[in-house]
Every structure is written in structure tokens, then in C-alpha cells.
Amino acid sequence: MTVNAGWLLRDARILILGAGGAVRGVIPALLAEVPHCLFLANRTPERARQLAQQWTSDAVPVSGGGYQEVPTEPWDLIINGTSTGLSNEMPALSSSMAFAPQCRAYDMAYGRAPTPFMEWASAHGVVEVLDGLGMLVEQAAESFFLWRGEHPETTSVVSSLRAASGD
Known part of the structure; x- marks a missing residue:
């Protein structure tokens, strides 16, 4: 996000969907950018709360809960770290969610077609929506470095890669 898309995350309000290994893996990098806050939303609220507690810091408030517990503050970035797109589904988010004017969305999944999350974000006026191809390339680059x-x-x-896939 920050390297290939040039997104600035400092002071951003970040909503992360999911509480599994992929989300656990990106939290340190997100916190290093010093966002305003992180909220982890998951279908199992307790799992999101437990993961959030592991990352509590003085610099960045981290909290968690269920999809229906997402605070109504305007989000600058929404990251989908769930596997719902693999089954052509979308997390059951509250209809009262608010989006900042320059809200961006990032789906950790990638493929030729937009995921349901990406389509949802576009339909809600999110200004830029990306899939996880950049993250995949950055992981490969890190392996190359090692x-x-x-x-x-x-x-x-x-x-x-985007040009070759027709994006």
C-alpha cells in the first residue's frame, strides 16, 4: 500500500476486517506507520478483541469487535483480511458505516476479477480500491532480499503483472 500505491497511513483511521493470520501479519507494519487508530472487526467479536489486546500501544489505539460493532467514525482505509472473497461472499458489515472523503480500500486477496469486497467498496464511493497483488510482490521482494x-x-x-492480467 505504502510502496506501490503511495498511500500515506499516518493519522489514518484504519478498519481491518478479519482476525486471522493474514491480519496478524500486517498489524506491525500498519502500526509502524502511526495511524490514528486501528479497529479489528471479525465475525467472532471475541477473537477480534483478543487480537487487538495483543497490539495495544500508547501511540496507536487498537480495539476490536464484531462486524456490527464497527464504530461509525469515518474510515480512511478499510482492509479486508478475511477469506470471504474466496467463496464469493462479503463480510456482514453494518449499513451505518461512514467513509472519509478520501477513503481507500484494500483486499488482501488478489485475482483477475474484483472481489465482492472490492465491488462493495466501489459501490460505496471509495476513491481507490486495490487487491493484494502488491502485497504478494512485496513478500517476494523480501524473500529475494533474504x-x-x-x-x-x-x-x-x-x-x-497488472498489465499482463488485463487490469
Whole structure:
């Protein structure tokens, strides 16, 4: 998000859908950007609350709950870390959610077609919606660095992959 899309996350209100391993893996990187707050929403509210408690910090408030417990404050970034898109579904979010004027959405899943989450975000006026292809490329670049000791440039790789897939 920050490398390939140039999204600035400092002071952003970030809503993360899901509380599994993928979400657990991105929380440290998100906190390093010093957002205004993180809220983890999950179909199992207690699981979201437990994960949020593990990341409580003085610098960034982290809280969690169920999909229907999402605060109505305007979100700057919504990240889907659930597997619902794999079964062509969408998390059951509250209809009273609010979006900041420049809200962005990121689905950790990737593929040729937009996921239900990406379609939902676009239908709600989110200004920019991306899938997880950039994250996949960044993970590969990190592996390359571990093996070769050099960081490859990734922006052109993401652009080439998107062009090859018709995006």
C-alpha cells in the first residue's frame, strides 16, 4: 500500500476486517506507520478483541469487535483480511458505516476479477480500491532480499503483472 500505491497511513483511521493470520501479519507494519487508530472487526467479536489486546500501544489505539460493532467514525482505509472473497461472499458489515472523503480500500486477496469486497467498496464511493497483488510482490521482494542481499524495485513488477492480467 505504502510502496506501490503511495498511500500515506499516518493519522489514518484504519478498519481491518478479519482476525486471522493474514491480519496478524500486517498489524506491525500498519502500526509502524502511526495511524490514528486501528479497529479489528471479525465475525467472532471475541477473537477480534483478543487480537487487538495483543497490539495495544500508547501511540496507536487498537480495539476490536464484531462486524456490527464497527464504530461509525469515518474510515480512511478499510482492509479486508478475511477469506470471504474466496467463496464469493462479503463480510456482514453494518449499513451505518461512514467513509472519509478520501477513503481507500484494500483486499488482501488478489485475482483477475474484483472481489465482492472490492465491488462493495466501489459501490460505496471509495476513491481507490486495490487487491493484494502488491502485497504478494512485496513478500517476494523480501524473500529475494533474504536470499540475495538486495532489494529489488517492485513498482514496475506490479505494473507489469497488472498489465499482463488485463487490469
